[in-house]
Amino acid sequence: MNEVLQKMISESPQKPQAVMPKPQAVLTGEWALFLDIDGTLLEHAEHPDAVSVSDELRSLLQGLDRKLDGALAFITGRSVAAVDHLFQPLKLRAAGLYGLEHRLSPGDDVEIADEPADIAALADEIEAELGRGAYIERKGRVLAIHTRAAPHLLPRATQLVEQALATLPKGYRVVPGNAGVELLPLEAAKGAAIRRFMDIAPFTGRRPVFLGDDTSDENGFETINDTGGISIRVKPPAHTTAQYGLAGVAETLAWLRGQL
Ligand SMILES: [Mg+2]
Missing domain, CATH: 3.30.70 (Alpha-Beta Plaits)
Known part of the structure; x- marks a missing residue:
């Protein structure tokens, strides 16, 4: 078995990864960054509370947020409260629960909605x-x-x-x-969550870039493609609407570090 195939199988036990072009090494111009968390910035764990955030990842996100004048937001299935707990003391802009919750300004608190x-x-x-x-x-x-x-x-x-x-x-x-x-x-969709940010400062007028790794991110990729942005799927499967692929969390973090 060749090395590349062996690596693909070891990284993705369930589905083979597609071979896709990598995004350009360095983005130029004014752009806005939207980030899924689990499977994109952090390796999945058996339990969602079993992950932890390194100081290195915190400072990478802080650096990107500064470089983009705040045009950076998490777009995640986690609640904003869970995101804050994970990244504390960092509080970035975020859409939680696939866009049912939004924190449009850093530092604002978001209450979790009751369970029907x-x-x-x-x-x-x-x-x-x-x-x-x-x-x-x-x-x-x-x-x-x-x-x-x-x-x-x-x-x-x-x-x-x-x-x-x-x-x-x-x-x-x-x-x-x-x-x-x-x-x-139905209204919980990552594409709508991204559009809501793109309508306001500091996002508006910038070129959106979205990185995600799962089925629920595909809707975000469609929005990104429709708005002339850059869509990147981490561990891409055979069928994805993303334009580019990155092999895994480590490659994603390295690519993000390259944008600083
Ligand atoms: Mg994910």
Whole structure:
């Protein structure tokens, strides 16, 4: 087996990676940076709370934020409160819960929305059936089922949330991920979250760049492509709408360091 193929398989046990062009080494001109967190800046862990942020990553983000005059925002499925906890004491601009939450100015606090009763009941039901192998993350109107620690539970988890769509009020969708499945309100979409930032200073008029690694990031890539931006998928699978690919978290961080 050749080295490249061996590396691809070792980096992505589930799906083979596509060979895609890398983004240009150094971006020039006025641009704005949108960043997914898990799988893009941080390696995935079995539990979302099991990741930690290094001082080096904090200072890299701070440096980029300064260079871009604040035109940098996280676009993540985590809540803004969870992002703050992870990156503390750093508080950058962020869209949390796929854009259900926005912090448009650094330092503002964002309250997490309450969990609706029907989503709470569904979470209880799924937790009871899947047991401890899966981690059910309750994020207000967003329900995430993480199966990284027990991949065999993913098909059943997906089936349970898909079945639930029939009984929930209209306006939810199911988004499969690299290692789990999420139930989201329709308006929770990374593309819309990016557009909201692009309408305001210091983002407006700049060329948007978005880096993400998962199915839920594809919607963000579409928006970026429509607005003349640069879309970059980390560990790209065979089908992606992103224009460029980076092999993994380490290559992504190296590319970001190159932009300072
Ligand atoms: Mg991700």
